[in-house]
Amino acid sequence: NSVGIDAGGTLSKIVYETESGWECKKIPTVRINEITEWIRARFSYPQLHITGGKAGALLEKLSFPAKKINEFEATCEGVKWLLEKNNLTTETSPRFMVTNVGTGTSIHCVEGDYYERIGGSGMGGGTLLGLTYLLTGEDNYDNILELSKKGDSRSLNITVDDIYSHEVPPISGSLTASNFGNVAKMKSTTLSKEDYIAAVVRMVGETITTMSVQAAERLNTEAIVYIGSTFDGNETLKEIIRTYTELRGKKPFFLENGEFSGAIGALMNN
Ligand code: ATP
Ligand code: MG
Structure with missing residues (x-):
C-alpha cells in the first residue's frame, strides 16, 4: 500500500x-x-x-x-530508476544532467549517489501556458498542443541568416538570432494563433536547451535527461529540444513517464 x-x-x-x-x-x-x-x-x-x-x-x-x-533527491532517484529500467544506465554514465521542465525549470547533475541542483529558470511549462493565453486566449492544454503543431514557429523570429543577409554567417544561419524579434513581419503580415503558439514553444525549447547544454558543458558530460509534464504529448517541444541539443553536441534523452x-x-x- x-x-x-x-x-x-x-x-x-x-x-x-x-x-x-x-x-x-x-x-x-x-x-x-x-x-x-x-x-x-x-x-x-x-x-x-x-x-x-x-x-x-x-x-x-x-x-x-x-x-x-x-523534491530534488526524489526526482534524481526516480530518474536513476527509470534509466535503469530502460537500460540507459551505461549511456548516461558516469554523470548526467536532469532538466526538469515543470511549471518552472530545474537543472540537476547526478553521479552515482551524488546529486546537486545546478540551476534553473522561470522559463518552463507555465511560461508556455501563460504566454499562449496572453497571445491567443487559448487555455485548454490539448487545444494548445494541436494548434502548436500547425504553426510556423520561425515566422515571428529573426534568424542568423536574416541578420547576415549579404554574407556567410559565422555560425549556422538557421539558428534563431532573436525569438519574437521580427517586428517588421508582425506589422506587415497577419500571423495566426498557430504561429504564435509554435513560436512560444520554440522559445521555451531553445532557452531550456541552451541552459542545459551550458550546464552539461561545465560539468563535463554529454547526457541530458529531459523530464517533466511539459513534454507530455508535446512532440513539437521534444523535437525542438532533441534537434538543438544534438546540434550543440550533447545527447538528449526523453523518458517515458519521466x-x-x-x-x-x-x-x-x-
Ligand atoms: P513544478 O515542478 O515547477 O512545481 P509541476 O511539478 O506541477 O511544477 P509538471 O507537472 O512537471 O510541473 O509540468 C507542468 C506543465 O506540464 C504545465 O505547465 C503544462 O505546460 C504541462 N501540462 C501537461 N499536461 C497538462 C495538463 N493536463 N494541464 C495543465 N498543464 C499540463
Ligand atoms: Mg515538478
Missing part, C-alpha cells in the same frame, strides 16, 4: 503499488480535495510519501500520516 506523490505547482503526480505493479495518475494540484478523496477511496492505511513544492499544502489536507521527501520521476523517487524512499 505504498503511494508516492509529487505535488507540483501545476500537477500532482501519483505513483502507487497494485497487485500487477505500479500505476500512475495525474491530478491538477488546484483540485487538492480530489487528491485526498482519491487516496481515501482507494486505501485504508496507505504508506504515503509526498514530495514537491505543494507537499506541505497537501499534508495539511490529509487525514493520513505521511512522510515528506526532498514526469513521474519525483513521485517514483518518493515512493522508493525509505
Whole structure:
C-alpha cells in the first residue's frame, strides 16, 4: 500500500503499488480535495510519501500520516530508476544532467549517489501556458498542443541568416538570432494563433536547451535527461529540444513517464 506523490505547482503526480505493479495518475494540484478523496477511496492505511513544492499544502489536507521527501533527491532517484529500467544506465554514465521542465525549470547533475541542483529558470511549462493565453486566449492544454503543431514557429523570429543577409554567417544561419524579434513581419503580415503558439514553444525549447547544454558543458558530460509534464504529448517541444541539443553536441534523452520521476523517487524512499 505504498503511494508516492509529487505535488507540483501545476500537477500532482501519483505513483502507487497494485497487485500487477505500479500505476500512475495525474491530478491538477488546484483540485487538492480530489487528491485526498482519491487516496481515501482507494486505501485504508496507505504508506504515503509526498514530495514537491505543494507537499506541505497537501499534508495539511490529509487525514493520513505521511512522510515528506526532498523534491530534488526524489526526482534524481526516480530518474536513476527509470534509466535503469530502460537500460540507459551505461549511456548516461558516469554523470548526467536532469532538466526538469515543470511549471518552472530545474537543472540537476547526478553521479552515482551524488546529486546537486545546478540551476534553473522561470522559463518552463507555465511560461508556455501563460504566454499562449496572453497571445491567443487559448487555455485548454490539448487545444494548445494541436494548434502548436500547425504553426510556423520561425515566422515571428529573426534568424542568423536574416541578420547576415549579404554574407556567410559565422555560425549556422538557421539558428534563431532573436525569438519574437521580427517586428517588421508582425506589422506587415497577419500571423495566426498557430504561429504564435509554435513560436512560444520554440522559445521555451531553445532557452531550456541552451541552459542545459551550458550546464552539461561545465560539468563535463554529454547526457541530458529531459523530464517533466511539459513534454507530455508535446512532440513539437521534444523535437525542438532533441534537434538543438544534438546540434550543440550533447545527447538528449526523453523518458517515458519521466514526469513521474519525483513521485517514483518518493515512493522508493525509505
Ligand atoms: P513544478 O515542478 O515547477 O512545481 P509541476 O511539478 O506541477 O511544477 P509538471 O507537472 O512537471 O510541473 O509540468 C507542468 C506543465 O506540464 C504545465 O505547465 C503544462 O505546460 C504541462 N501540462 C501537461 N499536461 C497538462 C495538463 N493536463 N494541464 C495543465 N498543464 C499540463
Ligand atoms: Mg515538478
